[in-house]
Structure formats: C-alpha cells, structure tokens
Amino acid sequence: MNLGMLKLYRYIIILFLASSLSANNGFDFEVIKKGKENNNTMLVVGGIQGDEPGGFMSASVLATHYKILDGSVWIVPNLNFYSIIKRNRGPYGDMNRKFAYLSKKDPEYGTVMRIKKLITNDKVALVVNLHDGSGYYRKKYIDKDHSPYKWGQCSVIDQESIDIKRYSNLAEISSKVVKHVNNHLLAEKDRYHQHNTRTREGDKEMAKSLTYYAINHGKAAFGNEATKDLPTHKRVYYHLLALEKYMDIMGIKYERDFELTPMGVYNVLNNGISISLYNGKIVLPLQKLRHTLKYIPLKKDNLVTFKANNPLVTIYKKNNCYVIQYGNRKLTQLKAQYKDHDTKNTNVSFVVDSEEKTVPFGTILEVKDNFLVKDTKDYRVNVIGFSNKSKKETNIKISKSKMPKRFSIDKKGCIYRVEYYTKGSNKFAGMVLVKFKS
Numbered sequence: 452m453n454l455g456m457l458k459l460y461r462y463i464i465i466l467f468l469a470s471s472l473s474a475n476n477g478f479d480f481e482v483i484k485k486g487k488e489n490n491n492t493m494l495v496v497g498g499i500q501g502d503e504p505g506g507f508m509s510a511s512v513l514a515t516h517y518k519i520l521d522g523s524v525w526i527v528p529n530l531n532f533y534s535i536i537k538r539n540r541g542p543y544g545d546m547n548r549k550f551a552y553l554s555k556k557d558p559e560y561g562t563v564m565r566i567k568k569l570i571t572n573d574k575v576a577l578v579v580n581l582h583d584g585s586g587y588y589r590k591k592y593i594d595k596d597h598s599p600y601k602w603g604q605c606s607v608i609d610q611e612s613i614d615i616k617r618y619s620n621l622a623e624i625s626s627k628v629v630k631h632v633n634n635h636l637l638a639e640k641d642r643y644h645q646h647n648t649r650t651r652e653g654d655k656e657m658a659k660s661l662t663y664y665a666i667n668h669g670k671a672a673f674g675n676e677a678t679k680d681l682p683t684h685k686r687v688y689y690h691l692l693a694l695e696k697y698m699d700i701m702g703i704k705y706e707r708d709f710e711l712t713p714m715g716v717y718n719v720l721n722n723g724i725s726i727s728l729y730n731g732k733i734v735l736p737l738q739k740l741r742h743t744l745k746y747i748p749l750k751k752d753n754l755v756t757f758k759a760n761n762p763l764v765t766i767y768k769k770n771n772c773y774v775i776q777y778g779n780r781k782l783t784q785l786k787a788q789y790k791d792h793d794t795k796n797t798n799v800s801f802v803v804d805s806e807e808k809t810v811p812f813g814t815i816l817e818v819k820d821n822f823l824v825k826d827t828k829d830y831r832v833n834v835i836g837f838s839n840k841s842k843k844e845t846n847i848k849i850s851k852s853k854m855p856k857r858f859s860i861d862k863k864g865c866i867y868r869v870e871y872y873t874k875g876s877n878k879f880a881g882m883v884l885v886k887f888k889s
Contacts, residue, residue, distance in 0.1 A: 478532035480562065481762045482569065485526065486519030486703070491617075492574045493701055494525045495694060496566070497581045499547050499661060501534025504779050505677045505686025506581030508720060511763050511778070512687060513694060516719050522703030523574065528762045530566060531559070536765070538779045547580075548656065550664035570665050577618050577671045579697055580661050581690050582607075584676040588646050596680075603678025604643050606632075606693065609650040609663050618671035622647065624700055625673060631696040632689060637713065641681070641689070673697070684717040691716070724777060726759045726766065729792060731813040732881040737764065737775065739862045740783040746835075748870065748879040749773070749787040793878040799871060800825035801883070802848075812871070812881025821850040822885050824869055830880055835868040851887040865889050 480498070497510030510528035517524075529535055531546050543558045553563055570578060584602025592598040606625040613619050625645050632643045650657040650666075657663055665672035675693045677686035691711060698705055709715045724737040729750070749755060755773060757766055763778040772784040801808045802823040803816055816822065824832050826845040834844045836858025856864035865887045871880040 478529075478536060478765070480527050480530045480532055480566070483514045483526045483528070483762060484523070485514070485517070486521070486523045488574055489523045490574050491576050491701060491703075492523040492525055492572075493697060493703060494527070494570065494575045494578045495581065496527045496530055496578065496661065498527070498529045498531050498535050499580065500540045500545065500582070501531055501537055501542075501779070502540045503581075503583035503679075504683045505583040505679075505681075505690055506675075507535060507763065508683055508778060509581050509687045509690035509694065511761060512691065512716070512719055515761055516709055517705050517707045520704040520706060522698070522701065522705075524698070524703060524705075525569070525575070527566065527569070531562065532765070535763070535778060536767070536776055547661055548659040550661050551659040566661070567664065570661070570670060571668050575670060577697065577701060578662065578665045578673070579694065580672070580674050582674055582676045583679045583686055585679050587640070587678055587680070588644055588676070590644065602646070602676045603680065604641055604689070605629075605646040605676050606643060607646045607648060607662070607674030607676060609648055609657060609660075609666050609672070611647065613666055613669070613671060615669050615671065618701075621671060621673070624671070624697075627700060628673070628675075628693050628696045631699075632692045635692055637685060637688070641678070643689075646676075684720055685713050687716045687720065688713050724759075724761050724764060726757055726764055726775060727813055728755060728757050730756065730796070731758075731811070732792070732796075732879075734813040734815060734882075734884065735775070735783075735860070736815065736866070736884075737777060737782050740775075740860055741862055743772070743784050743786060744860055745786045746788040747773075747785040748790040748792075748882075749785065750792050751789045753789075790872075790879040791876070793873050793876075793880040795880065797829070797880070799827060799830070799881075799883065803885075810883060812883060815866075815884045815886055818851075818885050818887050821848045823848050827871075829874060830871040831874055831877070833870045833872065835870060837867075854887075860884070863889050 495510050495513060498507035507528055510526050514526045514528055534541055546559055549563050553560055586596040586601030587603050588601050588605035589597045606628050608621040608625050611622045618624060629643045629645050648654050648657045650663050662672040662674050675690055677689045709719045727734040766773055766775050772786055774784045775782045798809045798811050804819050824845045832845050836854050837844055837849055854867050860866050867885050869883045873880055
C-alpha cells in the first residue's frame with residue numbers, strides 16, 4: 452500500500468465486546484509502505500514500548516506527513532499497540548527483550564514473529580528502532596541524570612561494524628546522524644552522543660533486542676533515543692531529524708507538509724486527526740472533543756467499522772462505552788444509542804449563510820451565521836440540541852445562539868450533530884456536522 456501525504460486510512464471491525472482490554476482484542480501493528488519498493492528499504496519501528504510516545508508519534512508523523520519521492524520506506528508506528536493503549540512499557544513483559552528466544556505461549560509471540568519476518572525481508576537494508584529514554588546518555592558519569600546508565604539523546608549501535616555490502620560501518624553512519632542532530636539543537640543540554648552497547652561482548656540484555664536480532668540477520672540496525680525529560684513534540688522533533696539523516700544517507704528523497712520546528716511538529720501531532728464510522732456516515736474531528744458523547748447511533752449488532760487518517764487512532768469497547776484513542780491519549784468515549792442502520796448513501800441539502808449546499812453524509816459544514824436543513828421526503832431530521840414550539844427542525848434558520856452549548860460535541864461549543872432517520876422504519880441514515888466559527 453503506497454500512501455501519499457495525509458492519505459493514510461485504517462479499516463478495522465470491532466469484534467471484541469469484553470468489559471476490559473485484552474491482548475487478543477485485535478491491536479495488530481500496521482505496516483505502511485511509502486515510495487517505490489526496492490532492495491534499499493528503510494524500516495522504521497515505533498511503539499515497541501507503549502510508554503515512549505516520542506518514538507511512536509514520530510513514526511506516525513513519518514507515515515502521514517511525509518511523501519517519499521524516490522526510494523522506499525516501511526513504517527511500523529504501533530508495534531506493541533496494546534502496550535500503547537495501556538500506557539505501559541509492556542503488559543506482558545518488555546517486548547524489546549523477546550528477540551533471542553520466545554515461548555510460543557507468550558501472548559506477544561505472533562507479533563514478534565511477524566516483525567522478525569519484516570526485518571529479514573530481502574528488501575530491507577536498514578532498520579531504525581525509535582525509543583524515548585530516561586535522562587541524558589553521557590559516556591562518563593556527570594550526575595544521576597547524565598551518565599552511561601541513561602539512554603536519552605543518543606544514537607545506539609550494537610557494534611562498530613557488520614559484515615554486509617551496504618551500510619556496514621554502523622559507527623560511521625551513527626556519527627553522521629549525531630552530527631546532523633547536533634547541528635539543529637534546541638538547547639545545548641539536548642546534545643546527542645553515540646552509544647555503542649558492544650552487545651556481542653557480553654551485554655545479555657541487549658542481546659535480546661530487536662536491533663541485535665537485525666544485526667545477526669545481516670541488517671544494519673540503529674536505535675534512536677530522545678529523552679523523556681522533553682515534552683513529546685520536542686522528542687518527535689529530534690527523532691525526525693535523525694530519520695531524515697538516515698534517509699539522506701540511503702539516498703531516499705522525501706518532502707514533508709510542515710516545517711520541522713517544535714511548533715510545526717506540535718501542530719501536526721494535535722490537529723487534523725479524524726475518524727469516520729460506517730463507511731463515512733459519521734465523521735468526527737478528534738480535536739478537543741467532550742469527554743463523553745452521548746446517544747451516538749451505533750449499530751444494534753455491536754459491529755463498528757471505522758477508518759482513521761492516523762495509524763495511532765483506534766476505537767475499542769470498554770464496559771458499555773466505545774473509547775476513541777490516539778496513541779496514549781483517550782480522546783472521547785461514545786455512549787451508544789443502538790439503532791438499525793439504513794444502507795443507502797444519499798446526499799442531503801442545506802442552506803448555509805444563504806448559500807445552498809448539497810452534501811453527502813459525513814460532511815462537516817462550516818457555518819458563519821446560520822444554517823437551514825432542507826426538508827426531505829425520505830428522512831426525519833434531528834438537529835441535536837435544537838428545539839422550538841412547532842417541534843419542526845427543517846426549513847428553519849438556526850444560529851449558534853439557538854444551540855445550547857451542552858449539546859455540542861466539542862468543548863468550545865462550536866460543533867453540532869444533524870442526524871437523519873428514515874421515515875417509517877426509523878433507521879439511522881447518516882449524520883452531518885455543522886461547525887460554527889468560534
């Protein structure tokens with residue numbers, strides 16, 4: 452699946468109805484392939500540990516906001532997706548210590564075998580595993596936060612070199628990455644260093660890691676660590692600097708749709724994320740939603756199909772609610788009003804600020820002053836929150852002042868639901884959102 456900027460979609464059917472999460476709820480990792488496949492592919496892995504958002508958020512940005520113009524990049528932004536959802540380093544143990552040996556009974560056996568197969572694919576030439584580490588790595592002890600025992604702000608190699616045709620000099624490549632990052636520091640304290648774990652010389656823990664597995668299977672492999680002392684968007688800034696240098700070294704050409712600055716990264720992490728349900732009949736922008744959205748018309752059969760424009764967005768059922776989550780962050784929960792659904796996809800008509808518009812279900816209409824929902828012979832219309840004496844909700848101009856804020860889906864009180872139900876059978880047909888300018 453070759454994907455351009457902001458054209459990444461996930462498609463999942465929620466089949467699990469347990470009251471609590473489990474490892475078998477379908478949180479499989481995703482492989483996003485960008486560019487034209489060749490045998491000089493860079494494999495980027497994020498999310499092997501779910502409490503390191505800088506790593507998996509960076510992989511997500513690479514997947515959604517970069518276009519590969521020449522070359523091949525494969526991205527796994529959510530390797531241990533269950534761990535990410537749980538905000539836990541590893542609910543079943545540290546996945547990054549499961550690459551030397553793993554029992555088939557381990558709940559993560561299938562995930563580890565699948566990523567191993569990807570690492571050893573003939574097309575993969577170089578692997579980068581993204582992490583967030585504590586403190587600041589320094590070769591000599593300075594204090595408790597700056598020492599050889601810390602992992603933040605470093606490029607990690609397992610050994611100086613590897614006997615392969617390309618990218619054999621791991622130390623030299625890592626040094627180039629470190630130099631590039633250090634040329635773009637936000638503060639002197641953030642300086643990167645190379646960390647050679649010398650794994651083969653007796654580091655039993657690192658011998659169990661993903662990068663060492665890759666090394667032993669003829670792949671150049673590197674870890675990139677940002678410090679947990681920084682906010683997530685600044686960690687992502689440093690990870691992206693490193694990834695861009697790896698692409699430069701490999702001759703991979705790219706472009707991004709944002710400026711690589713802390714604010715540019717912050718904006719792409721926090722804006723433009725959305726999810727659509729039931730083939731686009733319901734679309735929700737995921738910025739600043741209320742904690743709970745009530746009476747959402749979900750199917751009676753409990754099956755929820757969805758698409759998201761970010762690989763870290765998912766929806767799962769917990770207790771009696773459907774939780775929408777983005778990486779570590781719970782964005783909202785849907786309280787269902789179970790309904791039969793009509794299968795037709797029909798356009799509906801509005802008048803928005805005196806301009807007539809005909810739109811499909813799932814549209815978000817921008818409104819300055821007022822909107823009017825045109826009457827239709829096929830559907831009953833429910834403008835959620837609006838009421839008048841006649842109980843009629845079509846062919847009436849509705850301004851923001853007539854919409855009680857508590858019925859909005861967002862905390863600012865700007866976005867409201869217009870729902871359509873079939874006349875007679877009262878099946879849910881679709882939804883349009885109206886968004887008043889704040």
